[in-house]
Amino acid sequence: MSFVFFLIAALTLVGGLAAILLKNTVHCALALTVAFAGLAVMFLELDAQFAGFAQILVYIGAVAILVVFAILLTRNAETPKDGIYSRNWFAGLVIAAGVFAVLGWAVVHSTRVLPHETATPTVMVLDIGNALIGRYVLPLEIVALLLTAALIGAVIVAMHEKEAAK
Amino acid sequence: MNPLTAYLLVAALLFAIGLAGALTRRNAILVLIGIELMLNAANLNLIAFWRYGPHPEALTGMMFAIFSIAVAAAEAAVGLGLVISIHRHAKTTDLDAMNRMKG
Numbered sequence: 337m338s339f340v341f342f343l344i345a346a347l348t349l350v351g352g353l354a355a356i357l358l359k360n361t362v363h364c365a366l367a368l369t370v371a372f373a374g375l376a377v378m379f380l381e382l383d384a385q386f387a388g389f390a391q392i393l394v395y396i397g398a399v400a401i402l403v404v405f406a407i408l409l410t411r412n413a414e415t416p417k418d419g420i421y422s423r424n425w426f427a428g429l430v431i432a433a434g435v436f437a438v439l440g441w442a443v444v445h446s447t448r449v450l451p452h453e454t455a456t457p458t459v460m461v462l463d464i465g466n467a468l469i470g471r472y473v474l475p476l477e478i479v480a481l482l483l484t485a486a487l488i489g490a491v492i493v494a495m496h497e498k499e500a501a502k
Numbered sequence: 503m504n505p506l507t508a509y510l511l512v513a514a515l516l517f518a519i520g521l522a523g524a525l526t527r528r529n530a531i532l533v534l535i536g537i538e539l540m541l542n543a544a545n546l547n548l549i550a551f552w553r554y555g556p557h558p559e560a561l562t563g564m565m566f567a568i569f570s571i572a573v574a575a576a577e578a579a580v581g582l583g584l585v586i587s588i589h590r591h592a593k594t595t596d597l598d599a600m601n602r603m604k605g
Binding site for chain 2: 341345348349352353355356361364365368371372375378379382383384386387390391394395398399402403405406407409410419420421422423425427428429431432433435436439440443444447450451452453457459463464467468472475479482483485486487489490491493494496
C-alpha cells in the first residue's frame with residue numbers, strides 16, 4: 337500500500353476519533369468535516385470520481401452545515417457539567433470493540449478470497465448518468481420521493497408548535 | 503497485502519469509531535454524528551468492492567454508494583429536525599435526561 341493511502345487513512349480515522357472524543361460540540365462538527373474530506377479523497381484514490389465529488393457536495397456542503405446549524409440552534413456548544421459520556425458508556429465501548437474485533441477477524445481471514453482486479457476502471461460521468469436514467473431509474477425516482485418527503489417532514493417536525501396548538 | 507483488505511480494515515475501524523460515539527455520547531447531535539460516520543464507513547466498503555471487484559463497468563457498487571449518500575442526507579435532515587424539536591420541547595439534548603415517553 338502506498339504512503340498516500342496511509343496518510344489519508346490516518347487523516348480520516350483521526351478526524352473520526354476527534355469527532356466523538358472532543359468536549360466542545362462545534363469542534364466535533366469541524367473534526368467530522370475533516371473525516372468526511374478524508375473519505376472523499378479516499379473515494380478519489382479509488383478512482384470513483386463521481387462518488388468523491390458527491391461526498392464533498394453532500395457531506396461537507398450540506399450535512400456538516402446542518403450539524404453546525406443544529407448545534408448553534410440548540411445552544412449546547414459549551415461542555416455540560418456532568419460529563420460528555422452517558423451513564424453506560426463502558427457497555428457501548430465494549431460493544432464497539434467487539435464489533436471491530438469480529439469485522440477485523442472476518443476481513444483478515446478472508447484476504448485470500450477477496451477479489452483483486454488491478455485494471456483501473458474507466459467510468460465516465462456519462463456512463464453513470466445513463467445507468468441512472470436506464471437501469472436504475474426506479475431507485476432514482478424512489479430516492480427523489482424520499483428526499484421530498486424527508487424535507488417536508490423535517491420542516492414540519494422542526495416547525496413551531498404554537499400554530500399547531502391553535 | 504491486498505489493497506482491498508486495507509480499505510476494508512479502515513472502514514471497519516471507522517464503523518467501530520462511529521458505533522462507539524453513537525453508544526457513549528450523551529448529546530443527541532453527537533449520536534447523529536456517530537451514525538453518519540457508520541454510514542460513511544459502509545459507503546467506503548461499497549466503493550472499495552466496486553473498485554477491486556470484477557465488472558466495475560456494471561457500476562453496481564457505485565450506484566449503491568450514490569443512493570446511500572442520498573438516503574444519508576435525508577436521514578441527517580430529519581434527525582436534526584427531530585433534535586431541534588425535542589430541544590424546544592424538553593430544553594435539553596441530553597439523551598440520559600430524556601426518559602419519558604409522555605410529552
